[in-house]
Amino acid sequence: MATVPYDRSALKVSQVLLIGGLLIAWLVGLARPAAAVALPLFALVMLGSAYSPSTSLPRALYAGVLKRRGLVRARVRVEDPAPHRFAQLVGGVFLTAASVAALGGLLTVAWTLGWIVIGVAMLNFAFDICVGCIVYAQLVRVGLFPISSRRPVSG
Numbered sequence: 448m449a450t451v452p453y454d455r456s457a458l459k460v461s462q463v464l465l466i467g468g469l470l471i472a473w474l475v476g477l478a479r480p481a482a483a484v485a486l487p488l489f490a491l492v493m494l495g496s497a498y499s500p501s502t503s504l505p506r507a508l509y510a511g512v513l514k515r516r517g518l519v520r521a522r523v524r525v526e527d528p529a530p531h532r533f534a535q536l537v538g539g540v541f542l543t544a545a546s547v548a549a550l551g552g553l554l555t556v557a558w559t560l561g562w563i564v565i566g567v568a569m570l571n572f573a574f575d576i577c578v579g580c581i582v583y584a585q586l587v588r589v590g591l592f593p594i595s596s597r598r599p600v601s602g
Contacts, residue, residue, distance in 0.1 A: 449529070455522045458531060460513060461496060461505035462572040465489060465538075469565050473558055483549035483557055486542055489564075493539035497532045534571070534579020538564050 472485030496503035513519040545560035570576040586592045 450525050450527050452523050453526050453528050453531075455524055456514070456519050457506045457509045459522075459572060460509040460519060461503070461535075462568045464505050464508070465493070466565055466568050466572065469561050473561065476554070476558065480554055483546075483554060486549055486557060486561060487546040490539050490542035490546055493535050493542060497536035497539055500528065500532060530577065530580035530583040533583040534567075534577055537579045537582070538568070 468485060468489060472482045472489075476482035476485075492504050496505060500506060509519060514521060541560050541564050545557040545564075548554075548560065549557035567578040570578060583592065587594055
């Protein structure tokens, strides 16, 4: 397992943006179903964060604005960032499925998937329980993600 210094504050900022944005979209969506357009936007943000964490929009907001102005302090821990990236990927896939459901007019299905993402993001934000990380660890345990084949990351 490759461990590197990892700033969890960037992750927390991402979770706040995701939770807040989806909640606002859901509330607006109660009156205007077109608010479901937020689902693919957040799916893209999550998938982009999983693909390239260093260039993700939430990280840019954190590093460029919040951290620089002293509004959020760094919380650096030495850990493997791969489980967090996997969790973001799974969240992005759920929101992509929600987007497809919304496109098909299945708004109840779409927002149910959205609420699942909100719920697991809340668990991670409030209690540091990362459901995607737990799933990742189990997939490693059963051999679906062989961590020995990954290159170690120097930090």
